[in-house]
Amino acid sequence: MVAAFGIHLHFQALEQMLLERHPELAGRVYFNSAGPQMYLRVKLSGDRGAGLAMVRLGHTFVWLLVDPVLDSEPSVWPLNATPDEVLVDALHAHASAHLTGVPVASPWRWHESEPSDMTELADLLVEQGVRVRRVAAGNTYFPCGPRHELELHIAGGSEGAYVEAEFPGAFVRVSVKPSVGWLVDVHCPEWGAWGRVDLGYSLWRRELPTPGVPRADVSVSQVADLIARGPETWVESGAPWEPTRPSCASAELPSDMQGSLFVMSVTEPDCAPRPLGIVELAEAVLEQLTAFGFGDVREGGSDSPIHSDAYHIEWNTRTKDLSTSDIQRLNGLAAAAGEDIPKRLIVISRGGISRPAAAFADRAKAFVYRLDPATGKLFPLNSRADELLPPSVEPDKYYVEPW
Template identity: 55%
Template sequence: MPFPPGDMVAAFGRHLHFKCLEQALIDRHPEVAERVCFDDTNRLMHLKVTLSAGRSVALAQVHMGYSTVWCVMAPELDSKPSVWPLDTPDEVLVDALHAVASARITGKAVSSPWRWDESSRSDMTELADILDARGLRVRRVAAGNRWSAVGPRHEAKLDIAGRDDGCFVDVEFPDAFVRVSLKSALGWLVDVYVPEVEAWGRVDLGGHLWGTTLPAPGVPRTDASTAEIADVLCKGVRAWDLEVSVRPAETAVPDWLEGLDVGLDELVEDSSPVIGRRSLGPRELTDKVLDQLTSYGFGDVAEGDAETPIQSDTFHIEWHNRAKNLSTSEVQRLNGLAAAAGEYVPKRLIVLTAAGMSRPAADFADTAKAFVFFVDRTTGELTGLNSRAREAGWPDTDPARQEQEPW
């Protein structure tokens, strides 16, 4: 007897997995046992909890782009699918299915943390609950589950949050998009995207919480509660002192940004190829780097002199002008210079380089709590080379270009 083909074996394996899920759902939530049904009559196997009038909430494996994911789908066409990676534990999948189905049966909202596509409570789900209760629209939570669907339901695309994004909550305001992040190295960050100028800005959390601007980006997690962060957010966009990093020079500035440090006269439109563009002069390059460091939240950097173009009481800022990539020994040497530069306490290190760096050097920079940025000498734009510097950068998303469906 010939061995069955691979696709038949795979289909049988999926069938058995769904049967296990069916039994787990009944065992964990016996109150819906009579509504549970495993449907394998078509190619898309799915486990469903029936509601009424032929409607149901279903769990299935679906394709999004080049990936296969678990989806919990409610019957409403405008509802957002709950997306989970394939290695999600069975108990999490059936609990997610039950949470959505139970809400439809009782006529209540999906309970937290499941309403945020999360399987356990965290600082992010707690913050999302507070903001939602205060009338703000929470668009996404990413903590334990970093997978989400983006775009209209009939052609949804998979979006996976990057490691450097940390855990975050995305909040939609009438005139801005806000991402509240909790990052491993920096702590709390609040970044604001303003569609009118296609620009990111960062809220001075230290100033709003304690009336003191902090020398480095972020507020340690233990120094601020989710309720305090929510209070800052609920003040609204017009109450925040934003350092906005604007790129397109021709973009008009909205009224509420007038008087803030936008720097439209210092902008370079980065649309031409790198080859053939001139490098910026020393003064122009320094100004652009200083503007970006300030907008990132380095609160005590300031214009210096010819010998030290950018000065700081907290950081020793080193310009690395060699073509060779930074090695571990070089970063160690520069870190020693930074420590010695402090008058009473060692300074921390910021390196600005036109080269790259080795992975061991980046690891040492993180250990030393240093920031290493690559500087594009044609635009002055900064790119983080170690994880701490990457965490200080802007979120890797453009909410203005995402289709905003009524989910």
Template identity: 55%
Template sequence: MPFPPGDVVAAFGRHLHFKSLEQALLDRHPDVAERVVFDDTNRLMHLKVTLSAGRSVTLAQVHMEYSTVWCVMPPGLDGEPSVWPLETPDEVLVDALHAVASARITGEAVASPWRWNESEPSDMTELSDLLDARGLRVRRVVAGNGWSAIGPRHTAKLDIAGRDDGCFVEVEFPDAFVRVSLKSALGWLVDAYVPEVEAWGRVDLGGLLWGTTLPAPGVPRTDASVAEIADMLCKGLKAWDLEVSVGPAETAAPDWLQGLDVGLDELDEDSSPVDGRRSLGPRELTDAVLDQLTSLGFGDVEEGDAETPIRSGTFHVEWHNRAKNLSTSEVQRLNGLAAAAGEYVPKRLIVLTAAGISRPAANFADTAKAFVFFVDRTTGRLMGLNSRAREAGWPGTVPARQDQGPW
């Protein structure tokens, strides 16, 4: 007897998986047992909880761009579905399906954290609950689940949060689009995209919370509660001390670095942009870098002199002008110089380089709480080369316009 074709085996495997999901839904949520239907009459198998008038909430695997994802879809076009990666545990999928279905049955809002497409309570879901209760529109929450869909339903695009985005909440204000992030190294960051100037700006959290501008981006999680962050946000754009980046700051790599890993250790010493653009002069470059560092939240950097172009009471700013990528020993040496530069306490290190950095050197820089930035000398743009510097960067995308609609 010949072995069944691969597509037949795959279809049978999906059938068994959906039967397992059906049983898990019945076991975990017997209150909807009479409404549960598993439909395998067509190629798009799905598990659904029926509502009324032929409407239902559905769990199915959906192809979106180049990926297949799990979607919990409300009936018709009157709601946004939850999007989950294929490796999501079965119990999370059926709990998400039940949460949406039970809300439709009772006529109430989907319970938190499921309403935010998250399976566990977190700082981000707590913040979203507080903001929503005060009438602000929370557009996206990323904590455990970084997958979502954007744009109109018939042309939706898959959006997966990046590894350096951390946990975040995106909130829509009348005059700005705000991302509140909780980064592993830096803590709380609040960035606002202002459509009038088409640029991101960073909120001075230290100034708003305690009346003191902090020397580095971010507020440690333990220093500010979720409620304090929510209170600050509700004051609105006019109350924030916003440093808007209208210069060349960006978080994406220049074209000639695109696709390279954080280490950049595959670059040879002669790697350089070859598009014919001239390099900025020393003063132009210093001004561009200083403006970006200030906008990113380095609160005590200032213009220096010819020997020390950028000064700071907290950081030792080192310009690395060699073509060779930064090695661990070189970063250790520069970190020692930074420590010695402090008059009473050691300074921390900021490195500005036109080269790359090895992975071990980037790891050491993170351990030393240093920031290493690549500087494009033709534009002055900064790009983080270690994880701490990347965390300090701007959100990588421009917010979608309101008229693009929800998924």
């Protein structure tokens, strides 16, 4: 009862604030306090209206703003982290757009309260005829699933801020990551997975050794022009990598290979997966680094299976977590490995890493991965490496289904 009364007072405050900030809506604002669902509504023509309610999506209570357009995606805002001013201004933006017969103004049309590089990019793409599906910058809450049973998706972590757009036969995510800058990932039917666009070749026809492009090196309008030209004009870093399904083998490993970084014996009844050999693991690592966007990695020689002019690649065979002193030592070896300029560090490890060591690796602009010796898959161990992972969900898996 106390909670319901508090919600009632909150809606009354929202109604008063809406009328004070946007007095032109007087006579159209209606607060429904009866029934199981309270909501604030701005009446439009006929039975149409824009509404704001407090609802539960899954296990989380959120603010839900419904636009009168039938197939529009509802706008979802965090319950306790969204100022009342943002809620009433968002409701006003959607209502006034329909009253005046114009599109919802940016940044509100993207469910954002402040302009940003991402809202600017979305606006520029729309101007060039590209269908923008989502913007994630300040507001990372999104609805997904069937309209009668919406679920909540929360973007964040290593995803950074991003814009998602759709082309015939392709889906693209343009993101800005804190450490590596601009990244572009594309999902197309022939791959059935996310692949990365080589921004160096796509923008300037030159090889970039490090994934991504720093924000200062390319403008939002340049990125928009590149995306608007379409997937057929982009250059991919490499095909998406998928782990090889282990084959069965009854033979035991040679004693000199047991316990190394490159192989792992798996014992199962009847049939044990054949462990990957040195060459197979090196190929898997090379393919993944290429797919991440490391532009100058290539097959190496007997001293090192992977070569790079910009990076020193260190293979750590110990299962013990890497310490800060370990990363400092390896970073020094990487710097000394460069002929004219110091090299940066990539670590491929069998073990994990301590939190302070991961933080130092980030400051040193290093990339640290744990290698699964059974499949060849790389798992990021520091934030910079984590930022290079492709999107974790398939397109349309977290959008609201149309009517």
